[in-house]
Amino acid sequence: MSTPRTHTRRRMLTATGAALALGMVAACGSGNEEAADEITMWTFLDPAGSSGREQVLANLIESYEEDTGIRVNVEVQQWDTMTQQFLAADVSGSAPDVMWVALDQVSNAVEQGALADLNSLAFSDLPEDQLADLRDVYWETMETGDGSIYGVVHSRNYFGIMYRADLLAEAGVDPAQIRTWDDLISAAEELTAPNENRWGLGQAFGTSFADPQILSARLVESQGTMFDDDGSPLWDTDEAIEAMEFQAGFVTEAQVTAPDAVRLTAEDLYELFSAGQVAMINAASVRVPAMQEQVGTENVGFMHYPSEDGEGYAPGSLAGWSVGVWSGSEAAEQAADFVAYMSSPEADEQWMLDAQQPPLYASTAENNADFLDEPENSFLSIVLEGAQEHGWLPPTNVPTAGWRESLNGAVQQVLLEEASPGEAMAAAEQELGTGGNG
Structure with a gap:
């Protein structure tokens, strides 16, 4: 990198600007002084x-x-x-x-x-x-x-449920009717076909390439937040334990999520979605265009998380x-x-x-x-609506790095029967509170 002798400053173009071009950065001063090249x-x-x-x-x-x-x-x-x-x-x-x-x-x-x-x-x-x-x-x-x-936030993302519209249509499942968590479970049961090597709801609890899970949406829905004002996790609570029980239940009770979700990463999940081995997945909106390209625009849908009462939507992570x-x-x-x-x-x-x-x-x-x-662009309206009305943005003014990995690790402990939901959430709270933010 060259050392600038003088500096130039350029404003961001206004909405009425005629062109994206901003013009050449001019060298200022005298002699051979010039800006970084x-x-x-x-x-x-x-x-x-x-x-x-x-x-x-x-x-x-x-x-x-x-x-x-x-x-x-x-x-x-x-x-x-x-x-x-x-x-x-x-x-x-x-x-x-x-x-x-x-x-x-x-x-x-x-x-x-x-x-x-x-x-x-x-x-x-x-x-x-x-x-x-x-x-x-x-x-x-x-x-x-x-x-x-x-910073200016780019590649804005909203988490919800991505679904294979073709597979839902074959099973007679209308995504517009999935308004409650019970609706989601019922739809996933209809879509689960072990003989065809297909699961109704794909999830990934690996601690590498970790994404926010349904667990966080359920917890924020019931508790209002996952963090205290100082960034301390609020996970050793009745609401958090219930959210963990609910999350694990997709595997252990409803059996609509594969047991090997415990080791899958988010990257694995999109590959399974593309291959038609999962009909719905917990997903990032930013991945919709790539999935459209792989399986066809008409075969990919995206929706908000449902809610407990069906009157609105559970908060998707932004x-x-x-x-x-x-x-x-x-x-x-x-x-x-x-x-x-x-x-x-x-x-x-x-x-x-x-x-x-x-x-x-x-x-x-x-x-x-x-x-x-x-x-093919309708999912963007859902993302914009989510950001404006339904989304939940983890605090950025206090350290929260590692929260996704910590919660995924807690889910792993529960599914592998290494800890109860209460023990796993308490341990995750302590781990992030002392290790991630200490």
């Missing part, structure tokens, strides 16, 4: 890849490089270990200029001083109407008490990746400039239209209502 970014998205997200990122990088002359070097990382590697690289002084940080580890990064304030670098001059357009649960959770912003700038970067303003570029209203439209990503701006959804009405 390259920045490095860590992300799990490979610009050389074929997914919609990867292709949009590649297009944005290409146009940014053409417009500014600044090269964006992408170093692709494994998503489940990337943030921890960044925190270690911050200590050693070798972190990338732009970093995609897992939301539940943003607090750790801020506390460590690893992230720069984007407001002071590039975002403070945003027009008020654009800020209002951006302001949602994700933006607000990234904003600190003093107004600092340490997730995403906070794209920020390393505080030790020698090209911090150029890095923030690129974050602003890939987060502009015009870029936001690309992310949604070409990669089927939930938009950052409310106006992006409003201006593209016809796109959201198309059958």
Whole structure:
């Protein structure tokens, strides 16, 4: 990375901007003083890849490089270990200029001083109407008490139930009628066909590549939260024990989830879904486009978690990746400039239209209502509704990293009969409270 002698600052494009191009970053001052000519970014998205997200990122990088002359070097990382590697690289002084940080580890990064304030670098001059357009649960959770912003949340995710519409139709199951947890269990029973090597509800309780489970939705539904204000887990409670009993019951009582779910990872689950070996799965909305490509758009559906009484929906976990700038970067303003570029209203439209990503701006959804009405994109409306009304976002102002792995480990203990639900939840609470957040 080159050391910048002078800096340039560019505002994020307004919603009425005529083009995504921001123009060449000009060298300032006299003599041979010039701005950094390259920045490095860590992300799990490979610009050389074929997914919609990867292709949009590649297009944005290409146009940014053409417009500014600044090269964006992408170093692709494994998503489940990337943030921890960044925190270690911050200590050693070798972190990338732009970093995609897992939301539940943003607090750790801020506390460590690893992230720069984007407001002071590039975002403070945003027009008020654009800020209002951006302001949602994700933006607000990234904003600190003093107004600092340490990242813009991309690849926004909402957890619910993904289903094979073709398999449900064959079994005569109407997904619109799955409104209660009992409805979900009944549907899964109809869809379970051991002779055909198919299970009604796929779940994955491995501690690698761990996703939020139905357990967390059930617990937040009954208890209102999973964490105290200081980030301490609230898992040694009657509600938490009941949620664990309910979670384990899919395997032990209803027998609609395979016993080997105890060892499966989320990645395994999507492979089974694609192969038709599970009819419904606990799933991330961000995976819908890939599944549509693999098994056909018409064969993939996505819905909210049902609820106890069927009057609403249980809270699905919200997730995403906070794209920020390393505080030790020698090209911090150029890095923030690129974050602003890939987060502009015009870029936001690309992310949604070409990669089927939930938009950052409310106006992006409003201006593209016809796109959201198309059958293959209808899941995005569910995601937006979830974020606005039904979703649950784990706190980002206190450390909660490791909560998914801890809860999956507790489920494993119960299913392997190594602990009772109460013992497993108490142990998980202590483990995360003293190990994960201590």
